[in-house]
Amino acid sequence: xxxxxxxxxxxxxxxxxxxxxxxxxxxxxxxxxxxxxxxxxxxxxxxxxxxxxxxxxxxxxxxxxxxxxxxxxxxxxxxxxxx
Ligand code: SF4
Ligand code: SF4
Numbered sequence: 001x002x003x004x005x006x007x008x009x010x011x012x013x014x015x016x017x018x019x020x021x022x023x024x025x026x027x028x029x030x031x032x033x034x035x036x037x038x039x040x041x042x043x044x045x046x047x048x049x050x051x052x053x054x055x056x057x058x059x060x061x062x063x064x065x066x067x068x069x070x071x072x073x074x075x076x077x078x079x080x081x082x083x
Pocket of ligand 1: 015
């Protein structure tokens with residue numbers, strides 16, 4: 001298995017845990033969530049912060065993430081770089 005396949009398996013596993021589709025801020029434009037993940041990083045259609053379920057998400061806990069509202073503010077990595 002090459003690195004790209006491993007990355008996509010990891011992404012699939014994270015997307016199964018992702019709570020975005022249950023979130024009031026989620027707006028259905030055929031996205032799959034996972035906005036915290038670097039290769040996805042943010043939404044093209046979500047613009048309004050109504051609530052964020054990320055702090056209850058297993059992906060967030062397992063990775064010790066610090067931020068939230070990834071749909072609007074982009075991935076954990078990108079928000080870290082902003083300071
Ligand atoms: S932390 Fe947020 S964006 Fe990332 S998988 Fe969980 S619910 Fe989705
Ligand atoms: S990143 Fe947070 S605010 Fe955005 S849809 Fe996911 S849970 Fe909701």
